[in-house]
Amino acid sequence: MFKNYLKTAWRNLLKNKGYSLINIGGLALGIAVALIIGLWIHDELTYNSYYNNKDRIAQVFQSQTFNGNTGTGPAIPLPLEPALRDGFADNFEHIMMSSWTQQGFLRVGDLNITRTGNYMQRMAPEFLNLEVIKGDRDGLREINSIMLAESTAETLFGNQDPIGKTVRIYNQYDLNVSAVYKDIPFNNSFNDTDYIIPWDHYVNNAEWIQNSKDNWGNNSWQMFVQIADNADMSTVSERIRNVKKDLNEDTAEFNPQLMLLPMDDWYLRSNFEDGKQVGGRIKYVWLFGIIGIFVLLLACINFMNLSTARSEKRAKEVGIRKSIGGQRSQLINQFLSESLLVVVFAFVMAVLIVLLSLDGFNDLARKEIAFPWESPLFWGLALGLIVFTSLLAGSYPALYLSSFRPVDVLKGTFKAGKYSGLPRKILVVLQFTVSVAFIIGTVIVMQQINHAKNRPVGYTMDGLVQIPTFSEDFNDKTELMREQFIGSGAVVEMATSSSPTTRIWSNRSxxxxxxxxxxxxxxxxxxxxxxxxAKTIDLKILEGRDFSRDIASDSMGILINETAVAYMGLENPVGTIIRDSDEEDPGPDMKIIGVVQDMIAQSPYEPVKQGWYVYDRYNNFSYYNLRLNPNQSASQSLATVERIFKDNFPAIPFQYDFVDAEYGEKFASEQRIGTLSGIFTALAILISCLGLFGLTSFVAEQRTKEIGVRKVLGASAFNVWNMLSKDFLKLVAISCFIAVPIAYYVMNGWLQEYPYRVILKWWIFGLAMLGAFGITVLTVSFQALKAARQNPVKSLRTE
Structure with missing residues (x-):
C-alpha cells in the first residue's frame, strides 16, 4: 500500500513540475537554513565539551562596588589562593592560578615565532585534560620547563623530537621542553594556549608579583577551580562569597563579593549587571533558534498554500477515489506520502546546499563546524525533522483535500466555498509578517553597529601602528628607537604605552x-x-599642556580625560595635586598638567571611562605606538620599520597591528550576527517570494478564461495586473501593520542593553514596509503581466 502511495505521489510530482520545483526548492532552502542554524547552535552549546570534568570546573569571579556601581570580572588578588587552600580545602579538588593569556616570543636557533600561552600551576595538564603525546604529563614540575602544543612544537623543531631541547622565551629565559600535547580544539576557552610555563617561574622572576603576595588590592590574575566530587557548585560559591571582605579591611569598603562561574557559563552567560548574571551570547542562540524555526515554518507554509490552492484540480481525483470505496484515512495517507516524498527530496537538496555553503559559513561565523556524517544523534534528529516537517507541511492539505464530498465533485457542483481561501490568506499574512519583522530587525542591528562605528573615537587611527614590546630587551631603548624610526622618514612620531590604544589593562583607586x-x-x-x-595618536589637549622632555617635574605629571574632570568634580583641574592615600607605603604626589579629549579604549557601545595618563617613570610600557608617514605608502614605511626593528632586536620576531583593525575587532561579534541575520532574512524573503510566485501563477492559471474575456471586452494590461495584484498587496499591508509593533517591541528591548545606542526612527519601519511592497509587486508582476499579455484567443478557443 505504501509503495502505491509513493508511486502515485511521484506521478503527481512529475505531472506538475513547476509547482513541484517551487515546493521542493522552498522546502530545501528552509531545511538548509534550519540545518546550518542547528549546527551553529550545537557548536555554541557544546563549547568547552572537550573537558571531562567541565560540570565541576569554574572560574573565580569578583564583584566590587564603586559609588553604587557594581562591576564583575575574573580578576583576583594573589592572597586569595592560600586563603582558599587553607580555609576551604575540602571543597576543592584543584585550585589553579593562571596569568592572562599573552603573546610570547619563542626562539629556537635562528627561528623566532610569536605564540600565545599562559603561566599556570602544576596541575594544569590534568585540569585542562591535555592529551600529552610526548614527554612527561607532569611537565610543569621543573621551574625552567615549558609544555608546547603539537603545532607549536612542529613549527619550532620540525620532525625532531623536541623533548629536552631548549626554547628561549622573550629572549630572556631558556626553558627545557618537558612535554608536547595535542592542540586544544577550536571551540573551547583554552584553544589559544600554545604553550604553558610553570607558575613558579612567573613568580620567581618578577619582583612585582612577589611583592603582591599579601596585597589584596592588586587584582591582576586569574583563578580556576575544580570542586570536590561531593561538593555542590552553588554551595561552594556561597561559602567563599565574603572571603576577601572578611580577611582584608582595606578593600572592605568596595564590598568585594566572590563567586564561582561554572565552565558551562563562561562562553554563553558571562555578562553581569550590578553584580548579577544577566546572560551573554546565549541570546544569540535563542535568536538564531527562533529564526531557524520561522524560516522552516515559512517553507512549510508554501507547501500548504500551494497544495490547498490546487484543491480544485485534485477534487475529481478525490471524488473518484471515494466513489470506488476509498476511505478518508487512505486519502490522508496518500497526501501525507506526497508530503513525505517532497520533504525527502528537499532534505537531500538541503544537505547539498549545506555542504556547498559550510566553508563560507565557517569563515563568516568564525567557526570550524564540520558536517556530522558519523553522528547517530544528527541522523536521528534529521529523521525527526523529516517526519515533523512532513506532518507540518502535509497535515492541513491532507485533511482539507480528503474532506471533499464525492457527489458534489463528480456532479460538477463542487465549489471551494466563500471562505475556502481564508486559511491561505492567513498563512500569507503570517509569512510576510515574519519577513517584514526580519527586515526591520536586520536593519536595526546594522544601524546599531554603524552608530557605534561612526562614534568619534577621540584620536586618529589612520596610519597608527602598535608593536608589542613584551621583553626586557626593549628597556632603555625607547629614545634610540624613536630617533631611528623618525630619522628614517617612515615614522613621523612615536611614543610608548602600558596598554594598547584600544584596551584598558589596568584600573587604580x-x-x-x-x-x-x-x-x-x-x-x-x-x-x-x-x-x-598624545601627539603620536593625535589626542587633543583641551586644557593645560602635554608632557615635555624639558621639564623634569613632568615625571610626576598626569593627563586626565574629560570624563575624569567631571567624575572628580574639578572646576580648574590643571595644577591639582593627586596624593596616594596608602598610609603605609604612599607613592609620590602627582600633578595634573593637562586635560585631554575623551577617547574610546573600551567597548564603543559603552560610555568613556574616567581615565588617567601617567608619565611612565619605570619602563612599564608594553607597546610602541608609531604614526606612519602619510606621504608614503604604508607598505614602504613598514618595510623600513621592520628593518630598523630587526637591526636592534634580531632575536625578537617583528610583529605589528594597525590600530584601526584592532578597533574594528570590537564590532566583530555584532557584525557577524548582523551579517548572518541579513543572510537568513534574505533567504526568508526568498522563500516567501517563492510561495507568492507559485500562488500568483496558480491564480493566473485558474483565471485564464476570465482574463481572456476581460481582454476581449477591452481591459488593459494594467487592469489585469491590478486584478491579480491587489489581493496580495492587501495581505502584505496587513502583515506590515502586524509586524511593525512586534519588531518595535523586540528591537527596542534589545537596544536597552547598549548605553550608547541608536534611536529608533519611523523611516526604518517605513523602509521595511516599502521593501516588502516592492518585493511583492516584483514577484506578482511577473506572472500578472505574463497573463495580461497572453493572446485571449488561445485562452477562449476551448469554448
Whole structure:
C-alpha cells in the first residue's frame, strides 16, 4: 500500500513540475537554513565539551562596588589562593592560578615565532585534560620547563623530537621542553594556549608579583577551580562569597563579593549587571533558534498554500477515489506520502546546499563546524525533522483535500466555498509578517553597529601602528628607537604605552585630591605613557599642556580625560595635586598638567571611562605606538620599520597591528550576527517570494478564461495586473501593520542593553514596509503581466 502511495505521489510530482520545483526548492532552502542554524547552535552549546570534568570546573569571579556601581570580572588578588587552600580545602579538588593569556616570543636557533600561552600551576595538564603525546604529563614540575602544543612544537623543531631541547622565551629565559600535547580544539576557552610555563617561574622572576603576595588590592590574575566530587557548585560559591571582605579591611569598603562561574557559563552567560548574571551570547542562540524555526515554518507554509490552492484540480481525483470505496484515512495517507516524498527530496537538496555553503559559513561565523556524517544523534534528529516537517507541511492539505464530498465533485457542483481561501490568506499574512519583522530587525542591528562605528573615537587611527614590546630587551631603548624610526622618514612620531590604544589593562583607586567628597570610592582607567603619546595618536589637549622632555617635574605629571574632570568634580583641574592615600607605603604626589579629549579604549557601545595618563617613570610600557608617514605608502614605511626593528632586536620576531583593525575587532561579534541575520532574512524573503510566485501563477492559471474575456471586452494590461495584484498587496499591508509593533517591541528591548545606542526612527519601519511592497509587486508582476499579455484567443478557443 505504501509503495502505491509513493508511486502515485511521484506521478503527481512529475505531472506538475513547476509547482513541484517551487515546493521542493522552498522546502530545501528552509531545511538548509534550519540545518546550518542547528549546527551553529550545537557548536555554541557544546563549547568547552572537550573537558571531562567541565560540570565541576569554574572560574573565580569578583564583584566590587564603586559609588553604587557594581562591576564583575575574573580578576583576583594573589592572597586569595592560600586563603582558599587553607580555609576551604575540602571543597576543592584543584585550585589553579593562571596569568592572562599573552603573546610570547619563542626562539629556537635562528627561528623566532610569536605564540600565545599562559603561566599556570602544576596541575594544569590534568585540569585542562591535555592529551600529552610526548614527554612527561607532569611537565610543569621543573621551574625552567615549558609544555608546547603539537603545532607549536612542529613549527619550532620540525620532525625532531623536541623533548629536552631548549626554547628561549622573550629572549630572556631558556626553558627545557618537558612535554608536547595535542592542540586544544577550536571551540573551547583554552584553544589559544600554545604553550604553558610553570607558575613558579612567573613568580620567581618578577619582583612585582612577589611583592603582591599579601596585597589584596592588586587584582591582576586569574583563578580556576575544580570542586570536590561531593561538593555542590552553588554551595561552594556561597561559602567563599565574603572571603576577601572578611580577611582584608582595606578593600572592605568596595564590598568585594566572590563567586564561582561554572565552565558551562563562561562562553554563553558571562555578562553581569550590578553584580548579577544577566546572560551573554546565549541570546544569540535563542535568536538564531527562533529564526531557524520561522524560516522552516515559512517553507512549510508554501507547501500548504500551494497544495490547498490546487484543491480544485485534485477534487475529481478525490471524488473518484471515494466513489470506488476509498476511505478518508487512505486519502490522508496518500497526501501525507506526497508530503513525505517532497520533504525527502528537499532534505537531500538541503544537505547539498549545506555542504556547498559550510566553508563560507565557517569563515563568516568564525567557526570550524564540520558536517556530522558519523553522528547517530544528527541522523536521528534529521529523521525527526523529516517526519515533523512532513506532518507540518502535509497535515492541513491532507485533511482539507480528503474532506471533499464525492457527489458534489463528480456532479460538477463542487465549489471551494466563500471562505475556502481564508486559511491561505492567513498563512500569507503570517509569512510576510515574519519577513517584514526580519527586515526591520536586520536593519536595526546594522544601524546599531554603524552608530557605534561612526562614534568619534577621540584620536586618529589612520596610519597608527602598535608593536608589542613584551621583553626586557626593549628597556632603555625607547629614545634610540624613536630617533631611528623618525630619522628614517617612515615614522613621523612615536611614543610608548602600558596598554594598547584600544584596551584598558589596568584600573587604580586609592587617591585623594582637594575637594574629593568624603566616602567617594574612585576608580580610574590607568595608562602609563611616554612623552609625545598624545601627539603620536593625535589626542587633543583641551586644557593645560602635554608632557615635555624639558621639564623634569613632568615625571610626576598626569593627563586626565574629560570624563575624569567631571567624575572628580574639578572646576580648574590643571595644577591639582593627586596624593596616594596608602598610609603605609604612599607613592609620590602627582600633578595634573593637562586635560585631554575623551577617547574610546573600551567597548564603543559603552560610555568613556574616567581615565588617567601617567608619565611612565619605570619602563612599564608594553607597546610602541608609531604614526606612519602619510606621504608614503604604508607598505614602504613598514618595510623600513621592520628593518630598523630587526637591526636592534634580531632575536625578537617583528610583529605589528594597525590600530584601526584592532578597533574594528570590537564590532566583530555584532557584525557577524548582523551579517548572518541579513543572510537568513534574505533567504526568508526568498522563500516567501517563492510561495507568492507559485500562488500568483496558480491564480493566473485558474483565471485564464476570465482574463481572456476581460481582454476581449477591452481591459488593459494594467487592469489585469491590478486584478491579480491587489489581493496580495492587501495581505502584505496587513502583515506590515502586524509586524511593525512586534519588531518595535523586540528591537527596542534589545537596544536597552547598549548605553550608547541608536534611536529608533519611523523611516526604518517605513523602509521595511516599502521593501516588502516592492518585493511583492516584483514577484506578482511577473506572472500578472505574463497573463495580461497572453493572446485571449488561445485562452477562449476551448469554448
Amino acid at each position: 586609592g587617591y585623594t585630591w582637594e575637594g574629593k567628597p568624603d566616602g567617594f570610592q574612585e576608580d580610574f582607567a590607568w595608562t602609563e605613557v611616554s612623552v609625545d603619546y
